[in-house]
Amino acid sequence: MDGAMQEDWVENARMIVDSARAIVPADGSLDRVRRLRAKGAGFERDVMAQAGALGLFLMRVGEEAGGLGLGLRETCELARVLGGGLVPEPILSTILAGRLLQGALPETVAAGEAVMLTAWQDAPRSLDWQGGLGGGRLSGRKVAIPGAEGADLFAVTTAAGVAVVPADAPGLTVTAEPTLDGGRLGTVAFDGVEAELLPCPDIGAAIGEAGLVHCAYLLGLSERALAITLDYLRVREQFGRPIGSFQALQHRATEMKIEVELARAAIFATARRLDTGTGGDAARRGIARCRLRASSSTMRVVREAIQMHGAMGITDEADIGLFVCKAMVETGFFGGAALQRRILSDLLDQGDAA
Amino acid sequence: MSTDYNAMSDADFRAMVRAFVEAEYPADLPRYALHRLHWSEVKPWYLRLSARGWICPTWPRAYGGMELTAGKHLIYIDEMERHGCARVNDIGPVMLGPLLIKHGTEAQRARFLPRILSGEDIWAQGYSEPGAGSDLAAVRCEAVRDGDDWVITGQKTWTTLGMDANWIFILARTDKTVKKQAGISFLLVPMDAPGVTIRPILNLERDAEFCEVFFDAVRVPADHIVGAVNDGWTIAKALLGHERVFIGAPRLSASALARLRLQARAGGIWHDPAFRDRYVTLACEVEDLADLFETYVDALRDGRPIGADVAMLKICQSELYQRISDLGLEIAAETAGLGEPPDGDIRLHAAATWLSARPTTIFGGSTEVLRNMLAKAVLDLPS
Numbered sequence: 001m002d003g004a005m006q007e008d009w010v011e012n013a014r015m016i017v018d019s020a021r022a023i024v025p026a027d028g029s030l031d032r033v034r035r036l037r038a039k040g041a042g043f044e045r046d047v048m049a050q051a052g053a054l055g056l057f058l059m060r061v062g063e064e065a066g067g068l069g070l071g072l073r074e075t076c077e078l079a080r081v082l083g084g085g086l087v088p089e090p091i092l093s094t095i096l097a098g099r100l101l102q103g104a105l106p107e108t109v110a111a112g113e114a115v116m117l118t119a120w121q122d123a124p125r126s127l128d129w130q131g132g133l134g135g136g137r138l139s140g141r142k143v144a145i146p147g148a149e150g151a152d153l154f155a156v157t158t159a160a161g162v163a164v165v166p167a168d169a170p171g172l173t174v175t176a177e178p179t180l181d182g183g184r185l186g187t188v189a190f191d192g193v194e195a196e197l198l199p200c201p202d203i204g205a206a207i208g209e210a211g212l213v214h215c216a217y218l219l220g221l222s223e224r225a226l227a228i229t230l231d232y233l234r235v236r237e238q239f240g241r242p243i244g245s246f247q248a249l250q251h252r253a254t255e256m257k258i259e260v261e262l263a264r265a266a267i268f269a270t271a272r273r274l275d276t277g278t279g280g281d282a283a284r285r286g287i288a289r290c291r292l293r294a295s296s297s298t299m300r301v302v303r304e305a306i307q308m309h310g311a312m313g314i315t316d317e318a319d320i321g322l323f324v325c326k327a328m329v330e331t332g333f334f335g336g337a338a339l340q341r342r343i344l345s346d347l348l349d350q351g352d353a354a
Numbered sequence: 355m356s357t358d359y360n361a362m363s364d365a366d367f368r369a370m371v372r373a374f375v376e377a378e379y380p381a382d383l384p385r386y387a388l389h390r391l392h393w394s395e396v397k398p399w400y401l402r403l404s405a406r407g408w409i410c411p412t413w414p415r416a417y418g419g420m421e422l423t424a425g426k427h428l429i430y431i432d433e434m435e436r437h438g439c440a441r442v443n444d445i446g447p448v449m450l451g452p453l454l455i456k457h458g459t460e461a462q463r464a465r466f467l468p469r470i471l472s473g474e475d476i477w478a479q480g481y482s483e484p485g486a487g488s489d490l491a492a493v494r495c496e497a498v499r500d501g502d503d504w505v506i507t508g509q510k511t512w513t514t515l516g517m518d519a520n521w522i523f524i525l526a527r528t529d530k531t532v533k534k535q536a537g538i539s540f541l542l543v544p545m546d547a548p549g550v551t552i553r554p555i556l557n558l559e560r561d562a563e564f565c566e567v568f569f570d571a572v573r574v575p576a577d578h579i580v581g582a583v584n585d586g587w588t589i590a591k592a593l594l595g596h597e598r599v600f601i602g603a604p605r606l607s608a609s610a611l612a613r614l615r616l617q618a619r620a621g622g623i624w625h626d627p628a629f630r631d632r633y634v635t636l637a638c639e640v641e642d643l644a645d646l647f648e649t650y651v652d653a654l655r656d657g658r659p660i661g662a663d664v665a666m667l668k669i670c671q672s673e674l675y676q677r678i679s680d681l682g683l684e685i686a687a688e689t690a691g692l693g694e695p696p697d698g699d700i701r702l703h704a705a706a707t708w709l710s711a712r713p714t715t716i717f718g719g720s721t722e723v724l725r726n727m728l729a730k731a732v733l734d735l736p737s
Contacts, residue, residue: 230733245736250729251722257733258666262639265646289638344634345627 009275012070013077019054020078023047024085028224030319033086037182041150043089045115052112057094057105060209065103072209072271076216083220086326088183090147092217093117096210097155100162104198109153116153116164119145119188120207127335127343129207130159138163138172138190144333148174148186156188156195157203163195170194180325208287209274211334215267215294218331222263222301225323226256229305232320236310249308256304259297266293285347288340295331295340302327356407356415360423367426371433378402385438386609388700388710390563393443393476393518400442400473409471410447417455417463418471424654428600435605443518446470446477448597450523453540457581457589466542478545480510480524480567481590487512488723490525491534491587495569497526497541503573504541506549509566512717516565517552520545524569525586532584540586542578543569558709599654601718602667604644610678610711611640613701617682620702629685636678643670662731665724672714672721679704679711 025032036042051057059075061067079092096118098105108114119142122131132140138156145151151174156163165172171193176186200206233244233253243249270286278286302324306313309320331337359367380398384391393400403409411430413419422430451470454463469475486492495508506526516522522543529537543550549572554562581589614633618624650664682704683690695703715721729735 230735233735242736244729247726247729250733250735251725253733253735254666254669254725254728257728258670261663261666262642262646262670265649266642269645269648289641292635292638293642341631341634344638345630348630348634 009071009073013074016056016059016070016074016078017081019056020081022054023050023087023089023091024081028085030086030322033088033322036088038178039182041147041176042183043147043150045150047087047089048091048094048115049112051089051091051094052110056091057098057110057112060095060099061102061105061110067098067102067105071275072212073268073275075209075213076267076271079213079216080220080223083217083222084224086181086221086224086322088147088181090115090117090145090150092210092213093145093147095213096120096206099206099209100155100157100200100203101164101198104164106153106164114152115150116155117145117148117151118157118210119148119154120157120203121145125335125339127204127207127211127339129157129203132156132163132190133158133160135192138165138193138195141187141189143187145186145188146179146183146329148188149176149184154188156190157200157207158197161197161199162203163197165193165195179329181322181329182325183329185329205279205283208284212267212270212274212287212290214330214333215263215290216271218294218298218327219260219263219267221323221326221330222256222260222298225301225305225320225327226253226260228320228323229253229256229301229308232309243308252304252308256301259300263290263293263297266290281347281350285344288343288347291334292337292340292344295337298327298331356418356420358415359420360426362426364425364429368429368433371430372436374406374408375433375437375439378406379437379439383440384700385440386701387438387440388703388706389559389561390515391440392515396440396442397473399440403442404471404473409442409473410451413447413451413455413467417451417467419451424599424651428651428654431600431603435609443476443515445479445514445519446475449479450477453523453589454580456592457540459577461577462542462580475521476519478513478516478519478522478567480513480516480522480543482512483509484511488720491538493525493527493538495524495526496530497528497539499528499576500573502576504576504578506541506543506569506572506574509568511555511566512564513567514564516545516567517554517562522567523580525590528586529584535587537584538586538590539583540580540589541574542580543572543574547572547574549573558712559706598660598664599647599650599667602643602647602650602664602669602671604640604647604671604674606711606714607640607643607671607674607678610675610682610707611637613707614678614682614685617702617704618685620696621685623685632681636674636681639674639677643667643674646670662727665719665728668718669715669721669724669728672711675714676711679708683708 055068058067059070063069094116097116109116120129121142121144122128124143132138151167154165156165171191173189174186176184179185233249234242236243267290270290273286274283305320306324309318312318313320383399408420410419411422411427415421447470451467454466481490483493483495497504497506510524522545524541524543525538526541527537528539549570551568552565554565557563618629623629647667653660686704690704
């Protein structure tokens with residue numbers, strides 16, 4: 001890649017991040033996040049509207065289709081900022097819908113007036129997205145959709161393309177269960193729902209990319225959790241000294257830092273490779289690796305964060321707990337670590353054949 | 355004036371290095387060796403590199419080096435590694451040369467640099483002592499001024515390939531009345547000076563890769579000091595430009611992983627899901643490290659400063675290398691402790707890999723010392 005392109009993405013990412021600051025409070029306040037817990041669908045429509053107004057849902061829509069045509073690095077930078085603020089709005093799900101639908105993304109969705117979420121996952125612990133069709137109509141179910149009850153529309157992936165269906169379509173049922181972070185994880189069931197299927201040539205690739213972008217959300221989460229924990233280590237005193245002066249904790253804190261840096265390097269290097277033409281098995285391998293690293297480093301950080309906060313770490317009162325709960329809810333998205341290892345293991349044999 | 359290699363394209367430079375290595379690396383030298391070779395073995399390779407003008411890739415051209423940029427240097431290293439070239443006795447080219455160029459006198463440069471380039475002088479590093487390992491500034495080996503000489507008494511240890519060297523540079527205590535870092539000087543000592551005694555130390559493979567060096571009232575002339583008296587600590591600490599990054603290169607881990615793969619195939623467990631689960635995790639860790647390493651290489655290429663956080667690389671690389679070697683030893687099972695490689699194939703010798711991985715977390719800044727430093731300099735945690 002030449003220097004100009006490099007600067008392009010850095011500049012684009014800076015603009016995106018600046019705009020995302022409108023959603024993530026500059027002072028790092030988590031009051032809104034805290035207040036939204038266990039309320040309604042788990043997110044605010046106003047903030048989705050704000051995101052739409054900022055053009056975020058058009059990031060992965062090509063310029064020729066009226067979008068911003070931005071790359072994965074920019075999208076990852078956005079996700080990282082959102083993760084640092086524990087933003088509960090399903091912005092990444094709508095960005096995926098834009099990536100899938102391109103020019104067919106409804107204007108109301110792009111503008112943030114209507115909420116569209118992507119319903120792609122056929123079952124937990126799986127990356128299958130081809131299901132959901134039967135007799136020319138939508139049937140079956142899609143799982144693991146945060147905020148599903150707040151959607152006006154769903155972009156549903158099937159083997160025959162992507163269907164756009166209103167949430168109130170006859171035969172469509174949304175159910176949801178509360179999650180530890182105060183959100184709700186939804187399932188959409190279809191019973192012979194009529195839908196028009198829009199062709200999409202690379203649904204699997206788009207979902208893979210979304211998995212990578214979500215890694216960056218986890219990265220932002222872990223970076224912030226680490227920063228909060230380091231602050232605590234500097235001020236909390238025991239035995240007449242800040243506990244951050246104790247070598248046992250210092251060494252563990254450096255390990256947290258290393259985990260975060262490895263995740264950051266892996267995610268952005270993989271995003272760069274995908275942005276610059278890597279696809280197929282190499283892309284799948286890179287994404288699975290990032291999922292593995294992001295989930296393990298995030299859990300490592302929050303586990304240590306709890307321990308270093310002492311009993312405060314297991315209270316609802318301390319902000320660090322918000323990060324712990326979000327990590328528990330989201331590190332298992334996109335199939336979880338065991339699935340990633342299986343994918344990587346299968347790809348070893350593909351490599352052998354090549 | 356010698357060739358300006360940096361004017362070449364990366365691809366041309368790589369092709370040139372590769373062609374040279376493939377043609378000139380001595381056929382009877384081991385490739386991909388896990389242990390250090392001695393001067394008696396590796397000398398022909400040193401001399402061929404020297405004859406080509408390639409023994410000192412980072413030195414300025416004015417002093418007989420290649421003056422490679424970080425990017426070109428990385429390619430140079432890459433190609434050496436790719437062919438499995440044995441590491442030469444490189445303390446002179448890597449450590450002393452750059453130090454003399456920066457801190458030495460013109461007379462010292464004129465005297466010592468050509469002899470490093472030609473292979474006439476092989477240098478050893480005399481830093482560690484029995485009582486000064488991680489706490490290097492605690493060195494006690496003493497140099498006392500007597501007329502026109504320094505008189506050196508004390509002991510150095512863990513001197514890698516010290517038995518091959520005809521010169522050693524040491525950190526010696528020259529002032530006991532000040533803060534320990536402020537009373538250390540950097541001295542050059544011929545190994546054949548009266549009063550120098552060398553005793554090899556056998557490692558766990560019963561190889562003598564390092565040794566102890568004893569100094570019993572050894573006299574060297576006053577001009578054998580580099581930099582100012584009592585400035586040795588500062589000089590020694592400023593060493594290692596690119597090396598601070600390259601010490602964390604993923605290549606040791608990557609090659610250990612490749613050996614693990616061969617070993618798993620040979621042992622018939624390559625398709626065992628329990629093994630694979632762990633293998634793919636380690637393989638991912640190697641790639642993650644490679645991605646992190648690349649961010650520092652980019653910084654070197656762009657001429658951006660390298661911060662204290664670069665120590666993370668060395669911690670990652672050395673610990674990962676060890677974890678990979680742990681799995682190799684584990685799957686070797688009953689054959690783990692055999693002294694010779696299975697089927698004579700060193701790549702299948704899990705014990706050799708495991709043992710070669712041990713020093714990496716100890717030397718070049720132990721993992722614990724690096725973590726102490728990171729905690730303070732990077733994480734800003736209190737003392």
